[in-house]
Amino acid sequence: xxxxxxxxxxxxxxxxxKNKTIQAVQNVSLEVEPGDIYxxxxxxxxxxxxxxxxxxxxxxxxxxxxxxxxxxxxxxQDNQNxxxxxxxxxxxxxxxxxxxxxxxxxxxNERTVAENxxxxxxHAKLSDTQKADKVDELLKLVELSDRSQQYPSQLSGGxxxxxxxxxxxxxxxxxxxxxxxxxxxxxxxxxxxxGLLKKLNQEYGLTILLITHxxxxxxxIANKVAVMQNGQIIERGSLLDIFANPQEQLTKxxxxxxxxxxxxxxxxxxxxxxxxxxxxxxxxxxTYTGSNTNEPLIAGLYRQxxxxxxxxxxxxEILQGTEVGSLLVILTGEQDKLTAGVAQLAQAGVNxxxxxxxxxx
Ligand SMILES: Nc1ncnc2c1ncn2[C@@H]1O[C@H](COP(=O)(O)OP(=O)(O)OP(=O)(O)O)[C@@H](O)[C@H]1O
Numbered sequence: 001x002x003x004x005x006x007x008x009x010x011x012x013x014x015x016x017x018k019n020k021t022i023q024a025v026q027n028v029s030l031e032v033e034p035g036d037i038y039x040x041x042x043x044x045x046x047x048x049x050x051x052x053x054x055x056x057x058x059x060x061x062x063x064x065x066x067x068x069x070x071x072x073x074x075x076x077q078d079n080q081n082x083x084x085x086x087x088x089x090x091x092x093x094x095x096x097x098x099x100x101x102x103x104x105x106x107x108x109n110e111r112t113v114a115e116n117x118x119x120x121x122x123h124a125k126l127s128d129t130q131k132a133d134k135v136d137e138l139l140k141l142v143e144l145s146d147r148s149q150q151y152p153s154q155l156s157g158g159x160x161x162x163x164x165x166x167x168x169x170x171x172x173x174x175x176x177x178x179x180x181x182x183x184x185x186x187x188x189x190x191x192x193x194x195g196l197l198k199k200l201n202q203e204y205g206l207t208i209l210l211i212t213h214x215x216x217x218x219x220x221i222a223n224k225v226a227v228m229q230n231g232q233i234i235e236r237g238s239l240l241d242i243f244a245n246p247q248e249q250l251t252k253x254x255x256x257x258x259x260x261x262x263x264x265x266x267x268x269x270x271x272x273x274x275x276x277x278x279x280x281x282x283x284x285x286x287t288y289t290g291s292n293t294n295e296p297l298i299a300g301l302y303r304q305x306x307x308x309x310x311x312x313x314x315x316x317e318i319l320q321g322t323e324v325g326s327l328l329v330i331l332t333g334e335q336d337k338l339t340a341g342v343a344q345l346a347q348a349g350v351n352x353x354x355x356x357x358x359x360x361x
Contacts, residue, residue, distance in 0.1 A: 035205055040209065041214075096120075096123070097174060099165075099169055103180040113144060113147050113150055176206050227242075243255055259317060268313050274330065284331060288349065301344075309332075313326075
């Protein structure tokens with residue numbers, strides 16, 4: 001196994017207010033390897049921002065261990081009083097190697113695009129000419145060279161985020177934390193920004209921690225996913241595993257939204273065939289990856305078990321270069337054969353979720 005570039009172990013973050021205690025992050029461990037685009041997905045309030053802010057100690061954990069690029073930033077088993085924390089000088093230097101971008105861009109409005117990027121180089125040991133060259137290079141990378149003398153108010157949301165990305169990359173970080181960076185953008189601009197992040201990952205080896213409430217964004221570029229709920233990671237895995245074989249209800253919800261399957265299920269469920277499902281029928285969702293394809297699956301069911309499959313909806317997504325297929329089907333057959341057929345599908349690596357008619361099994 002590759003050594004982690006970010007290692008969070010048993011992280012707890014507790015906020016104490018006058019008369020209440022909020023456990024924003026509860027015993028979360030997360031290992032990010034170099035070159036990962038690790039998506040952390042969850043609804044608002046799940047604790048995502050609090051968790052990722054512990055990576056650069058913008059949020060000091062209540063307990064746990066934070067190791068980034070082999071430096072221990074924080075190590076405290078029980079509470080902050082006895083914890084070891086990296087000294088502030090070192091932390092300041094290390095933080096420059098961890099870029100961060102946010103939903104609302106956080107640009108300085110009274111400074112030009114070039115000045116915003118140059119701001120991140122204030123402490124860099126570079127001559128003025130070198131700094132100017134670096135700013136030019138970064139603006140070229142994010143395709144904003146022609147906007148260098150404009151002010152943030154003259155830019156679109158996507159352009160502002162690209163300035164923020166250029167600024168985040170100024171000190172050549174190996175890690176970029178993206179906290180809801182596309183949440184304020186329209187779908188087309190979102191895809192452009194995600195495309196840029198993917199390019200930075202592929203061409204420069206940038207490791208990205210992608211915090212979002214949109215599984216769609218994770219689907220586009222991440223190779224790994226963790227799902228957060230109530231301060232905990234409830235499910236994690238490779239993008240492919242999570243999409244092909246989600247275990248938790250919340251994960252399923254996120255995936256259905258990202259693949260538009262939620263709408264398909266709602267629409268198809270209204271059809272008379274599903275509404276009037278017969279005693280010898282089940283309505284199911286089949287999910288399969290790569291090596292399986294729809295025709296052999298369906299043909300096999302008929303050949304071996306005389307099960308007739310009526311496909312009401314089908315979709316194929318390409319994730320990380322591998323096909324993930326989803327079918328909404330009505331399967332008709334004798335009870336024991338339906339049971340055997342469904343078991344056979346599961347054995348062949350097809351995820352079968354009975355949406356209606358489980359009594360037929
Ligand atoms: N500084 C703070 N003081 C007190 N409570 C906080 C603080 N920061 C966050 N919280 C609480 O911790 C919980 C997790 O918040 P967090 O912002 O990490 O969630 P999130 O998943 O990132 O959601 P969002 O996308 O809405 O920011 C919430 O209940 C929030 O109100």
